[in-house]
């Protein structure tokens with residue numbers, strides 16, 4: 001039996017080969033990239049949706065029906081966790097790749113703002129950003145850090161109830177985020193998919209769009225996903241905070257050597 005010599009080499013080295021030759025790289029990230037920043041994921045080990053039903057706490061109808069309940073069960077806790085969270089080596093690894101000219105845009109499903117905090121310059125927030133709360137009456141935005149949660153649900157000066165400026169289940173993806181993500185996914189030659197279970201549409205369709213248009217897909221995740229072995233050309237199985245710095249070093253070595 002013939003053995004492909006590529007199959008024998010270290011997957012991180014192979015991923016670095018692909019990245020160092022790439023012309024247009026995009027990253028698609030999910031909750032897993034922020035796990036090592038202390039933010040629990042939604043699915044998989046320790047996932048939030050094992051403890052609560054997303055349709056009862058993260059669907060727009062649940063919020064409209066009982067905002068107080070959704071604030072108490074989900075949003076208050078998110079505020080506490082996200083206030084404390086800081087970027088980890090996976091976020092900073094993406095910034096390093098950008099500085100090396102090997103990453104242009106991050107499409108993230110996360111609302112934690114950690115890619116921007118790390119220094120990524122072009123971040124598409126597919127599901128919005130938790131840094132702001134929006135008045136459901138007048139639309140005014142309030143910085144989440146300044147919202148007083150002594151009284152739940154918090155209110156705007158106009159008396160309207162505040163909600164996170166994020167996408168709830170049952171709501172549309174912001175048009176610009178959707179259109180740009182589709183364009184960038186179809187035009188990239190490598191997509192780095194990090195820490196997403198690839199279960200939630202339409203974000204999960206981006207690797208399919210990229211692959212259909214000829215891109216190679218590198219996936220970083222400690223567990224297999226529906227992409228693994230089908231859509232990803234190269235799964236790197238492990239925690240993003242451990243793998244990203246190794247990947248960055250391997251790319252640097254290739255770019256440094258003449």
Ligand code: OAD
Pocket residue numbers: 029030031032033035036041042043044045047054058109110127167168169194195196197198199200220221222223225238239240241
């Ligand atoms: P999920 O929670 O569904 O998936 C997280 C993935 O990260 C899983 O596949 C884990 O195996 C993986 N993971 C865990 N620890 C990791 C680590 N240290 N390094 C890398 N990967 C790790 O998160 P998303 O795919 O982002 O939607 O979820 C998509 C959407 O579902 C979210 O944006 C949210 C949620 O309901 C909305 O809020 C609208």
